[in-house]
Amino acid sequence: MTFTCGTSNETGTCPCDNPVWDYSVFTKTVATKYGMICEKALYVSYSESILYFGLLIGAIVCGSLADRYGRLMLYATCQLIIGVAGCLVSFAPSFAIFCVMRFIEGFGSGGAIVTGFVLSVEYCGSSFRSSVSAFVHIAGNTGLIVMAGISYLLRDCDQFQLAISVPVMAFFFMKFILLESPKWLMDRNRTEEAVKVMEKFCRL
Structure with missing residues (x-):
């Protein structure tokens, strides 16, 4: 968002303790919320x-x-x-x-x-x-x-x-x-759970 400093008509003047933001596009941005201008713009x-x-x-x-x-x-x-x-x-x-x-x-x-x-x-x-x-x-x-x-x-x-x-x-x-990954279940030696998952897959 662009801003002018106080009563100045110049855009982006720095340093600026009293920025006047242009709200024609956005009503609030991170820059306006936390005053991210000039050296803080980055x-x-x-x-x-x-x-x-x-x-x-x-x-x-x-x-x-x-x-x-x-x-x-x-x-x-x-x-x-x-x-x-x-x-x-x-x-x-x-x-x-x-x-x-x-x-x-x-x-x-x-x-x-x-x-x-x-x-x-x-x-x-x-x-x-x-x-x-x-x-x-x-x-x-x-x-x-x-x-x-x-x-x-x-x-x-x-x-x-x-x-x-x-x-x-x-x-x-x-x-x-x-359902949990059947491969992971088998890797963790939870074979019975893996079989149940595969059976449910087969019924789909």
């Missing part, structure tokens, strides 16, 4: 870097935890982390807390991407894995398209964040609907 980009760093750590850590505690358990937990942290981002009273919540949100996203992908691939036979892999990415890209539409309708960053975070928490309940 802080917005830093927060995005923190999000992606969390995504990297989440993918590494949750991938390992999924091998121990199960794909489905970690996937559901990561979805809950994304939803809760995403909602808390909207209510962060300071930029520092905002960044912490963004890191946690990224952590959950990284874990959900890895465990969700592995779970999807392990549900199917080897001959279908390339097709399933493609469909998983289609779902992600569709989500990005939908997010663009939501951002067009909601020009307030807090409202937008809540709109994309609250529905994610519903995916936690997939833990009670979906």
